[in-house]
Amino acid sequence: MKGQATEAIVLRCSEFRESSLVVQLFTREFGRVAGLARGARRLKQYRAGALDQLCVSRIVLRRRSSRGLALIDEARLLQPFEPLTLPYRAALAGFLVARLLLDFVREGLPQADVFRAAVDTLATIRSGGNWELRAHRFVWELIVYSGYGPRLDRCARCNRPLPRSGRLRFCPLAGGLLCPSCPPLSRVAASLSAGTAKLLGHLTDVTTTTWQSLRVQERLNRELWRVEAAVVRALAEQPVHVMTLLAPPPARQRNRVATTA
Ligand SMILES: [Zn+2]
Structure with a gap:
């Protein structure tokens, strides 16, 4: 052979x-x-x-x-890939790539788009580039290429237009964003601002590269990790612990940790 x-x-x-x-x-x-x-x-x-x-x-x-x-x-x-030479959270993002590929890609089924995305993400992590933005994009590439592209333009339950400001919810079970009048279908739903929803539009569109010029404020970055953790948890049918570690804690909590250390 x-x-x-x-x-x-x-x-x-x-x-x-x-x-x-x-x-x-x-x-x-x-x-x-x-x-x-x-x-x-x-x-x-x-x-x-x-x-x-x-x-x-x-x-x-x-x-x-x-x-x-x-x-x-x-x-x-x-x-x-040498995790010990990398900042802690960047190394975690690498392990997230492995964890998600183990959960999402199937044996014997070639997925060239996902392969390319994963190799590029690992290269960005290694090179010290904007690995966090690349990791967000990778999560969505994997979800979209696996056939679970979320509904972001209208409410995934009632189909009405979404408000352009204020808070929204992302419900993985409903398959996307919900308007303020529709309750989520399960407890695995994440709250996010309209600003984060706009970022999702760029991160999930695999036909463009507009995500590369995004600047993500810390609060929105945290919301992104929460939404992604909720979606992955729903699709993989289990929480992915490394995603919880990647979501930076709120500033107040961090200060408290710093003063007690
Ligand atoms: Zn609705």
């Missing part, structure tokens, strides 16, 4: 038996693949961190017809 070369993001890696590794990969060509790297912990073709979490590597795979693990013949590091 001939090996197939592909680019892949390492989502998770665990030790197996004495010297092998079981690796969850998100590949450009084959979607998610679980692979076995036999003897990886002692063989030189796997060294230099090519199977470390969140690295982008060139992998040679042999996929068997049965639903078992693919065999990883070679792994060559293309882009390292």
